[in-house]
Amino acid sequence: MDINAYIESGILELYVAGKLSETENQEIYELLQQHPKLLQEVIEIEGAVLKLTAAVSPRAKGFESIKARLEAEDTKVVQLQPRQTNWISYTGWAASILLAAGLFWTLNQNTDLEQQLQTADIENQYLETQIEDARTDLAATKNLLNVIRDKDIIAVPLGGQGDFASSFAKVYWNKADNTIYLDAEGLPNAPEGKVWQVWSLTLNPLTPTSLGTIDDFNTDDNKIFTIANANESQAFGITLEPEGGSDGPTMEQLYTLGVVASAP
Template identity: 80%
Template sequence: MDIKAYIESGILELYVAGTLSEKENQEVYELIQQHPEILQEVLEIEAAVVKLTAAVSPHAIDFESFKEKLNTDTKVVDLKPRKPNWISYTGWAASVLLAGGLLWTLNNKNKVEEELQTVSTEKQYLEIQIEEARGDLAATKNLLDAIRNKDIIAVPLGGQGDYAATYAKVYWNKADDTIYLDGEGLPNAPEGKVWQVWSLTLNPLTPTSLGTIDDFNTDDNKIFTIANANESQAFGITLEPAGGSESPTMEQLYTLGVVASAP
């Protein structure tokens, strides 16, 4: 569509004046929604009409004062103030109101659509939160079922040396080679450091890494599921550099606990 040619055709002036048919009005209205250039042209035409309407108003003529300034020998025609064509002005004003009403409708339609979109987005977000909550509840139930299993082995890990105030607890399910580590009694790992979990055999003392807990600081419940296929006799937790260590740093041994059934 040639927007420039359409604007120059004069149909927008007729639209503002309210002289188009209902079908033609609808066509122009739809084009206004689609093309910002047409909307801008309609606004400019309306502004010009309002300015013109405001400029044209009836002014009384002071005939007596005007007459005194004329030569008394001059024949003066008795002039009367010309009445403006109020029907014409009223038509323009009605057209302005009509176009303004259509633009108000357009603006409010956009606002309603935006509000509906906001409601839809909030509804989707709420649904996601509900699903996440359901997932959290299911995970919590599974965890509780696991640590309440009659065959689970609970191993308290007490604080060591300078870190006597710290503590943790391991729930070991030997049937599926899994431990559940409750690290609630450990502080957040400092920047550049991670907690590393160790499986230990005591005679001779042999540590085997069960991995690092990289998301410890951001985890809310501080309970972590860790694979353990070892014949563990004890469990320990040390603070190590990011990425972990091949062997535990004993000066950074925070907690240690012996499995009760160990000899």
């Protein structure tokens, strides 16, 4: 479709003036929705007419001369009817203005609806993710409860030591699968540059074996950690060590210690 040729045909002026049939009006209305340039042309035509009618009344002195000049310049202006009353003359313009306003409202409503649908879709995706995370957390919680309630589980309380008497932790040791579940809620966040390190101990002679560091302690909300332990542990301890861990425990930084009940 040649947009410029369509504009120059003068049909948009007739559309604005309300001089077309219902079928033609519908066709142009649909084109306005498809072609922003046509819509802008309609708006400009209406603006020009409004300025003209605001400045010149059909009964005002000099109206005929102004009308003659406009016709002489071959300007695309819909013929005005000076013999009719103002209300009748401007009914077509008012209707076209309302139509354009309605079209703008419809376009804006469609844009708002699309934005609302996009927002709702994002919110639904977020909600689905939250639900899935909750289900995962619930499954993990149920699994943990089943583990610590097992009749063969060994529970080892770890009490605070020395200057850290207020600290505490608890180990749940499942010897069947060589796993311990460490509940470290009673430990403070590790200072910058430090990490918590967990130790398996044998007592005679005292021999510590590192079970690793808890690098994500500060960011973990539950403070429950699963740690592999294939050792014949007689005790467990937790020390505060430099990042990366230590080969042996720093005894001055021994926060908690607990002896396995069955140990001699």
